[in-house]
Amino acid sequence: MSEDSIISLQNVNKWFGEFHVLKDVDLEVKKKERIVVCGPSGSGKSTMIRCINRLEEHQEGTIIVDGIELTGNLKNIDSVRKEVGMVFQQFNLFPHLSVKENITLAPIWVKKMPKAEAEELAMQQLEIVKIPEQADKYPGQLSGGQQQRVAIARSLAMKPNIMLFDEPTSALDPEMIKEVLDVMIDLAEGGMTMIVVTHEMGFAKTVADRMVFMDEGRIVEQAVPEKFFNNPESDRTKLFLSQILNH
Amino acid sequence: MNEITQTRKPPVATTGILGWLRMNLFSNWINSLISLFVLYILIQFIPWILNWTIFAADFKYNFNGEEIINREMCSRVLDPENGGACWAIIYVRFYQFMYGFYPRDEVWRVNLSYIMLAVAVVPLLFDKFPFRKHFLKFTYVFPVIAFFLLNGGLGLESVSTNKWGGLLVTLVLGCTGIALAFPLGIILALGRRSNLPVISMMCTLFIEFIRGVPLITLLFFGMVMLPLFLPEGVNMDGLARVLVAVTLFQSAYMAEVIRGGLQAIPQGQYEAARSIGLSYWQMNMKVVLPQAIRISIPSIVNTSIGLFKDTTLVIIVGLLDLLGIGRGALADTTWLGLAYEVYFFVSLVFFIFTFAMSRYSLYLEKKLKTGINMGAD
Numbered sequence: 001m002s003e004d005s006i007i008s009l010q011n012v013n014k015w016f017g018e019f020h021v022l023k024d025v026d027l028e029v030k031k032k033e034r035i036v037v038c039g040p041s042g043s044g045k046s047t048m049i050r051c052i053n054r055l056e057e058h059q060e061g062t063i064i065v066d067g068i069e070l071t072g073n074l075k076n077i078d079s080v081r082k083e084v085g086m087v088f089q090q091f092n093l094f095p096h097l098s099v100k101e102n103i104t105l106a107p108i109w110v111k112k113m114p115k116a117e118a119e120e121l122a123m124q125q126l127e128i129v130k131i132p133e134q135a136d137k138y139p140g141q142l143s144g145g146q147q148q149r150v151a152i153a154r155s156l157a158m159k160p161n162i163m164l165f166d167e168p169t170s171a172l173d174p175e176m177i178k179e180v181l182d183v184m185i186d187l188a189e190g191g192m193t194m195i196v197v198t199h200e201m202g203f204a205k206t207v208a209d210r211m212v213f214m215d216e217g218r219i220v221e222q223a224v225p226e227k228f229f230n231n232p233e234s235d236r237t238k239l240f241l242s243q244i245l246n247h
Numbered sequence: 248m249n250e251i252t253q254t255r256k257p258p259v260a261t262t263g264i265l266g267w268l269r270m271n272l273f274s275n276w277i278n279s280l281i282s283l284f285v286l287y288i289l290i291q292f293i294p295w296i297l298n299w300t301i302f303a304a305d306f307k308y309n310f311n312g313e314e315i316i317n318r319e320m321c322s323r324v325l326d327p328e329n330g331g332a333c334w335a336i337i338y339v340r341f342y343q344f345m346y347g348f349y350p351r352d353e354v355w356r357v358n359l360s361y362i363m364l365a366v367a368v369v370p371l372l373f374d375k376f377p378f379r380k381h382f383l384k385f386t387y388v389f390p391v392i393a394f395f396l397l398n399g400g401l402g403l404e405s406v407s408t409n410k411w412g413g414l415l416v417t418l419v420l421g422c423t424g425i426a427l428a429f430p431l432g433i434i435l436a437l438g439r440r441s442n443l444p445v446i447s448m449m450c451t452l453f454i455e456f457i458r459g460v461p462l463i464t465l466l467f468f469g470m471v472m473l474p475l476f477l478p479e480g481v482n483m484d485g486l487a488r489v490l491v492a493v494t495l496f497q498s499a500y501m502a503e504v505i506r507g508g509l510q511a512i513p514q515g516q517y518e519a520a521r522s523i524g525l526s527y528w529q530m531n532m533k534v535v536l537p538q539a540i541r542i543s544i545p546s547i548v549n550t551s552i553g554l555f556k557d558t559t560l561v562i563i564v565g566l567l568d569l570l571g572i573g574r575g576a577l578a579d580t581t582w583l584g585l586a587y588e589v590y591f592f593v594s595l596v597f598f599i600f601t602f603a604m605s606r607y608s609l610y611l612e613k614k615l616k617t618g619i620n621m622g623a624d
């Protein structure tokens with residue numbers, strides 16, 4: 001593990017039953033680095049980032065997040081989850097709680113923050129994602145783009161050092177993708193360490209410090225966006241790029 | 248306003264009473280026939296039932312104006328053609344139906360408990376109730392107060408539970424059974440879904456065993472076998488033993504109902520809760536259970552109604568609940584043969600409670616549907 005790595009995956013292997021999803025995955029992420037992970041479906045990219053906050057368990061290799069190694073130790077897992085925020089494809093907001101309650105839930109219960117303070121914090125986060133006026137609505141009353149922004153605000157309220165995005169715009173209608181990407185670009189410019197699984201190549205070109213291409217459970221290629229898009233090394237990458245860029 | 252955006256009134260034939268009749272009762276000839284038939288039956292029976300239960304019925308006095316003290320004085324025995332129900336049997340034994348053999352001097356304690364039960368339950372059921380938070384504090388301490396009030400202690404004269412009876416026993420069994428089984432059921436449901444094999448297996452075994460056994464068997468178990476498990480010298484009250492059996496029985500059913508609700512919660516809810524750092528219990532208490540219980544409300548009420556009625560089985564082990572008192576009344580030679588009245592009355596009391604529960608569940612469903620859109624999309 002290099003000195004300034006905040007996330008380090010070494011030789012990570014994972015199986016779903018007999019199926020080998022992650023094969024010898026090595027990845028180093030520096031502080032404030034923005035990584036975009038892409039690859040065909042089933043290539044293990046979601047599984048990889050889900051291993052980083054232990055929503056999935058890896059079977060071999062080491063994962064170290066912010067100096068904490070992920071093992072069966074529940075205390076470690078809890079402290080890692082406090083450091084790492086995650087945004088899901090399906091938003092996964094809590095439908096029985098209002099927007100504000102969705103955001104204050106973890107600060108109040110995990111960080112034991114007083115309610116008034118947590119609500120103030122929630123309003124700050126909603127300002128960041130540009131929907132403070134929706135604070136008292138329920139998730140079911142919001143559009144997909146608004147829900148995803150609430151989900152981002154909910155993660156940010158725990159003041160994470162790292163944000164993981166698992167195809168955050170894949171479930172959105174086209175006209176709502178931009179509002180979510182704009183929020184993510186703001187975050188990136190604010191210096192957040194981010195790993196984003198996405199097919200939004202425009203977004204990747206704008207914010208990524210490094211592209212990671214995965215196929216069949218392996219990291220096939222890693223490069224800065226300019227090189228990745230214009231001059232990829234592997235044939236597999238070239239094929240993938242030609243398929244998603246030329247349509 | 249231009250032509251296109253102008254709204255028109257719907258055709259007359261689809262609105263109002265006539266429209267409703269046409270749509271719902273006479274939409275085609277089969278429906279019309281059925282409607283007329285049902286109407287005929289209602290016209291035939293409703294007046295007869297009203298007449299028998301109310302207009303021609305005796306309450307305290309018979310048609311000669313004498314106070315009824317035995318079955319021979321009932322109008323319907325004196326004049327089988329015209330006499331209606333003889334409610335005097337209920338009137339005379341009303342005290343027993345409500346309180347069993349609870350001492351008359353102490354009966355204020357039962358009445359006070361009934362009133363406090365209402366004060367404890369109503370704010371629990373309606374979340375818009377004024378000062379609900381403060382009332383709920385009372386709801387939590389109510390069981391303790393009720394226990395001392397009914398049972399005695401703390402300066403109150405002790406009233407042995409074998410003197411309790413009638414509606415009192417029915418309500419004590421029903422309310423305590425439902426109230427205790429609910430949290431127990433939640434724990435069992437979570438346990439059954441636990442990742443820890445030992446806990447999951449124990450909960451599954453418990454649930455399947457209890458569900459596989461008739462309630463009567465459990466009641467006998469409570470009566471006969473439970474004392475064997477207790478240390479020597481500890482004498483467990485009869486009612487308490489039955490309560491244990493009823494609670495275990497109900498909690499197994501409740502667990503399965505809640506497990507059904509838990510299964511309807513998408514995996515994403517668990518992942519989101521975990522990803523923001525909630526612990527297992529926080530995740531369940533704040534995210535998963537509120538949604539799961541909401542989904543299960545109809546079934547929860549359903550099993551609760553079932554239990555409330557099943558409490559009548561305690562007659563088998565010698566407790567006199569409402570139905571037990573009724574059967575006692577029927578066995579009394581002075582009132583022999585008034586079975587219709589007794590069973591009608593007992594049914595009516597049960598119906599009032601179960602119908603209220605069923606209405607409440609409908610109200611909740613409606614409220615939750617309109618209040619919050621549960622679907623994410």
